[in-house]
Amino acid sequence: MREAATRFIQVALPLPLFQTFTYAVETGLANPIAVGSRVVVPLRNDREVGICVGLTDISPLKRKPKPVLESPDAQPAVGGALLDLCRWMADYYVVPLGVVLRTVLPAALTGANTPTPARKTRRIAQIGAEIPSLIERDKIFARAKQQRAVFELIESLGGRALVENLNEQLDFSPAVLKSLEKRGLISIVDEEVERDPFAQRGGLSSKRLVPTAMQQHAIDEMANAERGSVFLLHGITGSGKTLVYIELLRRIVDERGQTAIVLVPEIALTPQTVDRFRAAFGDRIAVLHSALSEGERYDAWLALKRGDKRIVVGARSAVFAPLENLGAIIVDEEHESSYKQGETPRYHAREVAIVRAKAEGAITVLGSATPSLESWSNAMAGKYTLLTLPDRVGGGKLPGIELIDLRKTAVDYTAMAQGGVDYGAVIREPLHHAIVETMQRGEQSILLLNRRGYSSFIQCSDCGAVTTCPHCSITLTHHRNPERLVCHYCLHKEDPRPDCVRCGGRNLRQRGLGTQQVERLLSERFPAARIARMDVDTTSGKWAHTRILDRVAAGDVDILLGTQMIAKGLDFPNVTLVGVVDADVGINLPDFRASERCFQLLSQVSGRAGRGAKGGKVLIQTRLPNHHAVRYAVAHDYVSFVRDEMEGRKDPLYPPKVRLANIVFSGTNEEATAKLAIQAGEWLRDLITTHAADQIAVVGPAPCPIERIKSRWRWHVLLKSDQPSELTRVPRYFMEKFDAPAGLRITLDRDPVALL
Ligand code: ADP
Ligand code: ZN
Secondary structure, eight states: OOOOOEEEEEEEEESSOOOOOOEEEOOOSSSOOOOTTTEEEETTTTEEEEEEEEEEOOOOEEOOOOOOOOOOSSOOOOOOOHHHHHHHHHHTTTTTTTHHHHSSSHHHHHHHOOOOOOOOOOOEEOOOSOOOHHHHHHHTTTOHHHHHHHHHHHHTTEEEEEEEHHHSOOOOOHHHHHHHHHTTSEEEEEOOSSHHHHHHOOOOOOOOOOHHHHHHHHHHHTSOOEEEEEEEEEOOOOOOHHHHHHHHHHHIIITTOOOEEEOOGGGOOHHHHHHHHHHGGGGGEEEEESSSSSHHHHHHHHHHTTTTTTEEESSGGGGGGGOOOOOEEEEEEOOOGGGGGSSOOOBBHHHHHHHHHHHTTTTEEOOOOSOOHHHHHHHTTTTTEEEEOOOGGEEEOOOOOEETTTTTTTHHEEEEHOOOOHHHHHOHHHHHHHHHHHHHOOOEEEEEEEESSSEEEOOOOOOOOOOOSSSSSSSSSETTTEEEOOOTTTOOOOOSSOOOOTOOSSEEEESSOOOHHHHHHHHHTTTTEEEESSSSTOOTTTTTTHHHHHHHHHOSEEEEESSSSGGSSSOOOEEEEEESSTTTTTSSSTTTTTHHHHHHHHHHTTSOOOOOOOOOOEEEESOOTTTTHHHHHTTOOOHHOOOOOOOOTTTTTTTSEEEEEEEEEEESHEEEEEHHHHHHHHHHHHHIIIIIISSSSEEEEEEEEEEEETEEEEEEEEEEESSSHHHHHHHHHHHHHOOOOOOOOEEESSSOOOOO
């Protein structure tokens, strides 16, 4: 027997190893160590922050364990319930516990030092009141190409941009900005870094709304539910789901003194929802948005842990908020794929929310107008309680939707082939007419095109070659301002070439259509219209989304054009027209969820129209008017869509009929990557025939639909099973035992949202 004078602890470290590490606790540390405490420990020749996950009197090591260097906190950073949740995630997603713990803690706690929030001024370039028209610009900038590029970059960033960011995106000398300023085209100001602009937002009138009978029924059902219940709140767009959440939280937080988590897909895109929560709960609420500095995030975390704030609103990672006495977790727009993390640990916040809520005796509310097929089938199977809000509040009607068949109307494709895209080919007559009428009535339009950039891609008319990214198997997208070809995966940029890379031909044509191009066409057609564009390119500034949406709310925008980011929770009563420029973008992607995404997008964007007394209508341009995703979106018929779509998930089997784990192999050497995937496939088949028999199926290996990303070739093996435990056991054994040679990487994606 070893003597027990020293005690030992098991420490989880953020390393890619499925094990914990033993360290000795010696006297002289600043704070006592308990399970959940942060510790600083020696690792190789460095120091690393880990979490104590176990105490023991006996060391399992042959050699003498190294001592813990520091114990920085008086209280454990990770509470018992949260640690259990992390253990579940580590097991389910097959990820080392230390890696999970690093994800759930604020970054400020995982570095060796605690940072102090930085506060300084920054330099902003801003376009003046007078915006020259495109024709004027040709004159003004005739001999100043760089000035034009910078000016238009600022413009495309919403009229305001950090000078620092401009320099990152464009190479230009300081003299360019000075000249623009001298000519009165822009102004340059130094501004205090905003603390938390969300906190300063006026919020809405605090006038308290009275729930309708339907809303009240839903609120009562949930408030009186058994602990651990899960609800699917299926409410059409405009049915008042947010008020249901708010009134439910009043019961749970105000009356019962419990705490709550509200998850939204992306804070920047849902300022109106956040404003409503803030108006209702004031400073009892912590809003975790992506623009917070590390220090501010840490402040919020502390306030939640201490119980100073009792409600948190945030994206995916807010599900880990350190709240005790949890009463409810609300997952708004539960079908959104942004709830799934794209890197290790690849968790789905909706699934984590349910596991956490059940473990802590809280209820979960999944809300959506277009629930994911997974949640819907769980509701049908009786695992979740279905609550329905079938009507718009105040008797409002869902807008009428009409299709415009892009195959029928004649279009001058020769003009398109010359590179000059014809407005009439892009915006067909009925949609054009509707835009004109809407503007004449002083009302607003939203136009959706789910493809950013200028023209989608460039193709050689002689040999058919499409310009692709040198690092990814992805077509490069043409952007203007500045003119470049950009890879939307790895952000590789290059200048457009005059000739074809493959055959040297000079007949390169622009094909496809992006938001930038449509913006240009609209502004040429409607020179007096106030047009705003919202896509990844115009929203790189931290508050760009909010600024654009605030302009729409204030009535300063006639036409809001954008990608799928304009389809979410916006509630503008003066928007009476929604137009979908091309419904078919993405519908043919080689992914089993492509139709589901298309249906959701069309339903969600249609829901933006006619939210006020004036009503509204929706026009959808498509080449696939008979596709079930398009057809049922037009009919506002979610249930029929699900019925048809479920049929398509039967053969081959796809979720929710079966569960998936996708194992992706990647490497810079194509042959080695393929070889590894083939070996792994055989290894898995052997394992399964000897151990698991027919409970799990191995599909592949095969190259991923996107064969190459960021210079790495990609192959995958898909595991399918209807037994969740098998998809834990087999991949875990595989990840622990199957080694990848140096340079090759294996990643596991449990319950993938896309197989691209
Ligand atoms: P959803 O999220 O379901 O699309 P919202 O929560 O955005 O719907 O509600 C739509 C609109 O109806 C909002 O402007 C909201 O303020 C209003 N509203 C919701 N419930 C009520 C109510 N009970 N009485 C009056 N207005 C309401
Ligand atoms: Zn690329």
